Amino acid sequence: MKKASYLNIGMVLLSWLSLPLLGEKSVKRFILSSLFMSLYIIFEFRFAEKRKWWWFPISLKSNFLGGLPIILGPFLIGSMWILKFTYGKFNLYLLVNILVDSLFTYFGMEWFKKIGYAYLVRLTKFQLSLVFLIKSFVLYGFQVIYEKFTKHGSSRGKTEESF
Template sequence: MRNIKLFMMLITILPWVSVPLLPAKVFKRFLPAVLFISFYVTAEGYLAEKKKWWWFPLSVKPNVIGELPLIFGPFFVGSLWILKYTFGKFKLYMLINLVVDAFFTYFTIDWFKKIGYVTLVRLTKFQLSLLFLVKSIALYGFQVVYEKYIYRDPAK
C-alpha cells in the first residue's frame, strides 16, 4: 500500500467518529478499564517487538510501536462498545470477543500482511488468539473489580 501513513491515521481516527454516540455515563463508566487494557496492550507491543512475535515494517515515529494506531483506534473504541452492550453478560461478552478476535486473527491479519502493515513472525495465529483471550478476560476482570470497589453509579 502506497499510503500506509494515511491508512494508519485513518484506522486511528475513524473509530472515534462513533464515540459521540456513546452516552457520557457509559464512556465514564468503562474508560478506566479500557485505558488499563490499552496500556497493557501497548506494553505487550513493546515485549512483542523485542521477542519478534510480530513485525510492523514501519512505525508512527521512531521508538513508537507500529500497532499504536490499532490500539488507540479500533481496539480502544471497540472495547468501549463491547463493554457497553455485554458487561454483566459474561457468556455474551466472551462470544462477541471470540468472534471479533477470530475475524481479526484469521482474516484481517492476512490483509494487513498483504498491504505491508504487519506480519506475524514467531507467533502463530492460534497463539495470537490465546493472547486475545487473555486480554479479553483481563479487561472484563478489571471492570468487575473496578465496579465492585471504586465505581459508584450516579443513578443509585
C-alpha cells in the first residue's frame, strides 16, 4: 500500500508541476472543459464501481477514491495539454486521444495490474478504449460549445475547425 501512496502522490504532483508550462492563456481557455471532464469521470467512476468495471485494491472507502488521483492528476491536466495542442484540428485531436488512451489501456493498465494498483474486472480493454473514445468526444464537444459562448470563440474568428 505504501507503493500505491507514492504512485498516487507522484501522478498528481507530476501532472500539476506541468501546469505552469501550459501557459496562463491555455489554462484559462481549457480549465473549464477539463474540470467538466473530471466531474464527468467522477460520476463515471461511481457508475463503474457499482457495475464492477474495475477495482482499486487500496485501503480507502471505495474504488472511486482509489481513482481520484488519476482523475485529479493525469486526466485533468492531460486534458488541458491535449486541448492546447490539438483544439481546432479535430482529426489530430482524435488521433492523439486514441494514441494516449490506447497507451493507457493496453500498457498502463497492464502495469497497474502488475504492481497491484488497479484491475479491470467486468470491462475488457477494448470496452475501456470505447469508454475513453466517448469521453474524447464529450470533452471536445464541451470545449466547442464553451467557446461559442465565450470570448475565446468570438476572438478567434472562424478559422478553427469545429466539431
